[in-house]
Ligand SMILES: Cc1cc2nc3c(=O)[nH]c(=O)nc-3n(C[C@H](O)[C@H](O)[C@H](O)COP(=O)(O)OP(=O)(O)OC[C@H]3O[C@@H](n4cnc5c(N)ncnc54)[C@H](O)[C@@H]3O)c2cc1C
């Protein structure tokens with residue numbers, strides 16, 4: 092076991108973990124923050140996307156021990172009193188069907204817009220290449236991200 | 243999916259990482275983990291010890307001095323894609339790797355150490371004439387990219403050797419470009435062509451071309467180079483030279499679930515022509 096300390100959604104946690112524990116399982120099972128989903132478990136779909144030290148990453152492909160000393164934001168930490176503009180936009184534009192891909196989509200999209208506030212539709216499509224929606228509701232997802240970029 | 247059990251250490255320096263990996267019989271280096279962790283989950287790799295390079299600051303970053311650019315092994319593809327110091331062929335290829343999340347984790351050293359035939363960087367580094375700097379128990383050495391990639395997932399790294407940085411020559415009169423056809427799910431290359439050219443008086447003075455994604459390892463496109471070297475640069479000469487890529491790809495063209503060997507052969511000349519045209523347009 093290895094001791095790690097991480098700040099997740101503003102709260103500090105110190106835990107003993109097995110080196111092979113995936114960050115996504117640490118977040119879901121150890122910290123009981125189950126908003127972050129696991130879908131493919133093969134680094135392809137982006138459902139597990141979180142922010143690790145300010146960058147969007149797929150948490151199924153990071154070991155919890157690699158995150159020691161890091162600051163993490165999950166979907167639970169995005170809203171600040173009221174819904175984050177990206178969450179509000181997904182609501183307004185109906186950017187989800189079953190909702191399984193949604194936490195990852197929102198985390199990836201929030202970073203895209205933060206890094207590029209003038210983002211074009213083509214850049215949104217390109218920027219969400221790492222996020223798959225099995226319901227194929229891409230059109231409304233793109234509309235939601237475009238709305239949030241204007242917000 | 244769970245990896246099998248392993249111990250974990252975070253190396254504080256390159257020396258420590260070399261010492262830890264070479265003194266252990268079944269240790270593996272961990273960088274961004276975006277090839278290794280999937281392999282651990284599938285239990286294709288079952289090391290007893292992971293030596294994490296992740297916090298060695300000296301291995302990160304891009305610096306330019308006296309006609310060369312040096313890129314630390316731990317530099318991410320996202321950082322390379324955003325860099326103005328790198329030759330265009332490298333930043334362009336880096337921006338086409340996977341997706342933003344993958345580019346935020348995947349590193350230069352991990353990419354080339356893994357030597358996946360579908361990776362982009364081996365092709366780019368061969369075209370750039372890169373030197374791959376490594377550190378082992380016997381000390382440091384530099385390996386030319388042309389000699390670094392040996393076969394499918396096989397490099398000329400010795401046991402316990404760690405890539406520290408990659409150095410590429412940069413000359414302001416050169417133009418370079420990367421063109422790829424990719425697997426739409428992962429973005430790994432089905433075929434990628436990298437070209438770097440210098441033009442004087444409308445004539446091709448210097449040219450390096452490489453191809454990857456369709457052969458067990460990335461290859462230098464000597465036939466394409468020979469066909470264009472010393473020729474005036476125009477659509478006709480570019481098309482003619484690009485067609486020679488069939489000879490460079492040779493008999494060992496990969497066919498898999500993503501694309502047949504025949505498909506790869508049929509697109510090769512067009513992809514090579516696009517890379518050559520784009521590189522020529524950027525050369526001054
Ligand atoms: C969904 C997905 C899509 C991808 N698409 C592409 C793509 O389109 N094009 C592309 O080129 N790549 C692609 N990749 C690969 C990615 O770009 C990473 O570069 C690659 O995973 C390796 O880098 P890493 O830092 O993650 O290495 P790791 O996974 O940490 O390590 C990979 C291997 O290299 C060894 N290693 C790592 N660093 C060193 C070092 N400094 N010295 C010696 N050995 C070392 C490790 O021991 C291991 O064997 C993709 C990956 C994923 C998950």
Ligand code: FES
Nearest residue numbers: 130132136137151
């Ligand atoms: S669950 Fe992590 S990428 Fe699909």
Ligand code: FES
Nearest residue numbers: 188190224225226
């Ligand atoms: S809404 Fe169902 S997977 Fe995207």
